[in-house]
Amino acid sequence: MSSTILHGSGLTEEDAQAAEAHSPALAEAAAEEKNPFLVALGERVRALRSRRGMTRKAVALAAEVSERHLANLEYGVGNASILVLLQVAQALQCTLAELTGDVTTASPEWLLLRELLEGRDEATLHRVRVAVGELLGTGGAAAKPSGRSPRIALVGLRGAGKSTLGQMLADDLGVAFVELSREIEKFAGCSINEIQSLYGQNAYRRYERRALEEAIQIHAEAVIATPGGIVSDPATFNLLLAHCTTVWLQAEPEDHMKRVVAQGDLRPMAASKEAMEDLKGILAGRAAFYSKADFKIDTSAQTLEGTFMQLRQTVRAALRLDGGP
Template sequence: MPLISRLATRVRAARQDMGLPRRELSERSGVSPRYLAQLEAGEGNISVLLLHRVATALNMKIEDLLSEEAPFDADVTRVAQLYDQAPVAVQGRVRALLAPENPATLRAQRICLVGLRGAGKSTLGRLAADKLKIPFVELNDEIEAEAGMPLGEVMALYGQDGYRAMEAQAITRVVERHDKLILAVAGGIVAETATFAQVLERFHTIWIRTSPAEHMARVRAQGDLRPMEGNPAAMDQLKTFLTTRAPLYERALAQVDTSTKPVQTSVNELLTTIATNRFLDSIGTR
């Protein structure tokens, strides 16, 4: 469409969408009704100065009238006008609702606890969820339920790669089923780049951490003697492991250190962390 015709169509559509008689547009812009009639008919030329006045009177930018790439959309212009006139709080809610990349929108009210085994993710997560009256999900339980077999058999049958694939699928299912919950995941999930990226995007993440000595003691208390069995250097390896993974765990939005603390104290700190960061606030109240 020739420029003059495109310009005529857009000016006319914008004026009609605003419900403006041509004479009122003339009064707002300082451009005569006769000149406006010629402009909307696609007859004659208009100076940049006069066109700028017309665009301003229509609450538009002059480039919106001239652009080739973006066809004029009266609805979009109207929405833009309403947005400009809305209170700041309303504008904030509109941005949150319209931006799919908005972190608060994507994470909803989902919380994920990350950290090595023995830090206290399952214990704290279950107690905090009970206090908050929201679901608690252990990701490995979700994997076992889907596979129809214990985790040990999953690992034996499918191997580490198969388990990691199921882990990623389980994260997707949890996101689809829950907008509000506390999830506990295995410590190694942070090493899976794509899966951990999904966790960071879809959950408010909290690193549950403790000292190497307590990691080891708690795992042994759970009846798992493998970390120490036939391996006198196990503690040094655990420390190295923690140091290596710390930068990944530090990508979490918050941390709770459970070292040398009673369980209830750590639960209270977790609840305080959730409240302080407003992880369970709905998007409409932010």
């Protein structure tokens, strides 16, 4: 028996009739244009239910929601709460991410990979990430016998000393120094503040990615001072980790704030009355990503000269350069 698609709704005539049996509101919505996200969500619920071989009644019973509520959800006319979606996901024996369309649930291979990696510790996941990068040719094979990339990238919050120490290290190694923030401004033709206020955070991240790609392409050897938020975009941070030897310049929040104030720069806390709490929150949110760097140096524990000597020794040892310990 053929099915007639109702104009603008994506529902077959049979679907609309079934919807009407559950709720008059569904019948009215059948002929209306619905939110694409809700439609896609409903399609995933139906697909998962079919994959599990469960009737709508069985899913509704297991999820402890009414069958009418589930019908609304499946036909894309029900804006369910997070708790209801969680109950439906549990009834369908899937994750909330799979229900809402996370990319890692888009195919059987993705799901099988997730299952293999689920529950693994950080060290194992790190080895897998590196191995996958090598397999896909995105590992940024180093041009040195040490196996370390001769591009040195300094990561950390503003006020960690990336610019000052980066320039000192570049001079010592005799390589180019790249201030990635300045390169971003060159791409955009305006300041970072203007990029974010005029075009938004997403545009800024695109410029950041382009600036890093160009720095990697142009400089086989360099010291790169990165913006503090470079860890916010996983793709950009993956690129950095794959093609650079990374050093996290760590500092206590109070030292970060003191140095930022000395620079006359309070972004992004300019309008905040609780700048220190904001800074601590940002640091806490990024620390797990910064810790993926190859090396970590505490810049609060010593003088600028002492920190530079530790950085110099660390990098020279990593690259097996003459003069290293």
